[in-house]
Amino acid sequence: xxxxxxxxxxxxxxxxxxxxxxYVRPGDDxxxxxxxxxxxxxxxxxxxxxxxxxxxxxxxxQLVDIGANIGTTTLELLRQRPGVTAVAFEPDPSNFSLLKLxxxxxxxxxxxxxxxxxxxxxxxxxxxxxxxxxxxxHRVRVSTATPDAFGERDRKVIRVPGAxxxxxxxxxxxxDTLLYIDTQGxxxxxLAGAPVALSRRPPIAFELWPYGxxxxxxxxxxxxxxxxxxxxxxxxxxxxxxxxxxDLDQLCAELGRGPTGHTDVLALP
Numbered sequence: 001x002x003x004x005x006x007x008x009x010x011x012x013x014x015x016x017x018x019x020x021x022x023y024v025r026p027g028d029d030x031x032x033x034x035x036x037x038x039x040x041x042x043x044x045x046x047x048x049x050x051x052x053x054x055x056x057x058x059x060x061x062q063l064v065d066i067g068a069n070i071g072t073t074t075l076e077l078l079r080q081r082p083g084v085t086a087v088a089f090e091p092d093p094s095n096f097s098l099l100k101l102x103x104x105x106x107x108x109x110x111x112x113x114x115x116x117x118x119x120x121x122x123x124x125x126x127x128x129x130x131x132x133x134x135x136x137x138h139r140v141r142v143s144t145a146t147p148d149a150f151g152e153r154d155r156k157v158i159r160v161p162g163a164x165x166x167x168x169x170x171x172x173x174x175x176d177t178l179l180y181i182d183t184q185g186x187x188x189x190x191l192a193g194a195p196v197a198l199s200r201r202p203p204i205a206f207e208l209w210p211y212g213x214x215x216x217x218x219x220x221x222x223x224x225x226x227x228x229x230x231x232x233x234x235x236x237x238x239x240x241x242x243x244x245x246x247d248l249d250q251l252c253a254e255l256g257r258g259p260t261g262h263t264d265v266l267a268l269p
Contacts, residue, residue, distance in 0.1 A: 011098060013105075016040050020075050021105045023098050029133040031069060041072040048235040049205050049266050050080055053178070056231075056268060058203060060084055061176040066119050066165070066190055067183040069136050070098040075106055077180075085111045087171055091118035091128055091160040092138050118162045119183070121192040126162035129155040139184040142216045149211065149259040164193030173197035175269070179204045182264075185212020188221030198225060201269040205235070209262035210252040223248055229267040236263040 011023040012032075017039030024032035034041045053060060061084060065074045068088035078084055088103075090096045096116045103112045118126050118140055129152050131137035137150070140162075144153050165173075173179070173194075179202050181187045187206045191198065204226060213219040226232070227245060234241040234251060243251065248265075255261030 011101070012036070014039070018043060018076065018079060020079060021102075022070065022072070022075075023101045023105060024070065025094070025098070025135065027133060028135040031072060031136045035072070040076070043076050045235060045264055046073060046076050046080070048238075048240055049178075049180075049264075050077070052233055052235065052240055052266055052268070053203060058268065059176060060178045060203075062086065062174075062178070064165075064171070064173065064177055064179050064202075065089065066179065066181045067186075068099055068114075069095050069182075071102040071112075073180055073182070074099075074112060075102060075108065077178075078108060078111055079106075085113075087113045087115065087168075089115045089117050089119055091116060091126075091140075091162075092130070092135070093158075095135060095138070115168070116161065117168070118160050118186075119165050119168075119193060120162050120186060120189040121164060123163050123167055124161075125159045127157050128160045129157055131155065136182075137184055139212070140186045140189070140216070142186075142189075142218075146215045146217075147211075148215075152215075165190065166194050166196045173200050173202050175201050175203075177202040179206075181206040183207075185209055185214075185216040185218060188213065188218030188223075188225065189216065191225035192221050194225075203269065204229070204267045206265055206267070207262055208248070208251065208255070208265050210255050210257055211259050211261070213252075214257065219252070226267040229269055231268040233266045233268075234263055235266050240266070 063086040065088040127141040
């Protein structure tokens with residue numbers, strides 16, 4: 001009953017513990033819930049990524065946040081790095097509206113460019129499956145002939161604009177750009193659409209979620225995209241654990257094929 005009521009409420013303003021202000025939807029059981037109850041959403045993950053970059057003397061001037069949702073990664077990273085600018089991509093209209101609102105509410109309108117796009121390996125309209133209560137789990141639909149532990153086949157589907165990262169106008173990727181990708185298993189497709197960007201050797205932080213990757217058919221594409229990178233770190237392990245490329249399959253086995261096992265990985269040139 002309470003969940004159904006929460007879904008009908010408009011956005012709620014929350015003054016977060018890190019000094020940021022977020023507008024969230026009370027019906028969001030993950031990101032919104034975390035911000036409402038804890039005052040933040042996974043700031044330690046972003047801090048771990050930034051600490052590793054600092055330790056390797058990699059200075060970031062630009063963030064490209066792919067799967068930006070309502071802006072928690074973009075705003076937290078820019079809060080910690082005042083000289084950084086960002087381009088944030090989010091395809092879902094409701095999330096995108098909150099992303100823009102949160103950027104403005106935190107006075108970062110001049111530092112953040114927002115784009116309502118689903119990045120992948122093609123340009124054109126894509127189908128986006130909408131999660132019922134976890135608004136960070138909307139996913140580009142690749143096929144319906146795959147396991148659906150979340151009941152994905154029954155989700156509402158909307159059409160959203162899609163593009164390749166290499167084709168986005170006015171965006172230049174360099175070694176001082178951090179690609180931050182959380183696209184619920186679509187990460188391999190995103191990087192498959194970015195060969196030019198990858199040739200410029202930007203550091204890449206990405207979610208590693210075996211279930212989502214395998215459902216989208218993207219595991220091998222993701223591994224191939226980062227195969228030439230020299231260092232890999234599991235940033236949700238404390239302290240961050242360095243891995244060899246051959247360890248990625250083992251890490252996937254540790255995480256399991258179930259719907260919940262995931263971590264974040266940082267790939268450095």
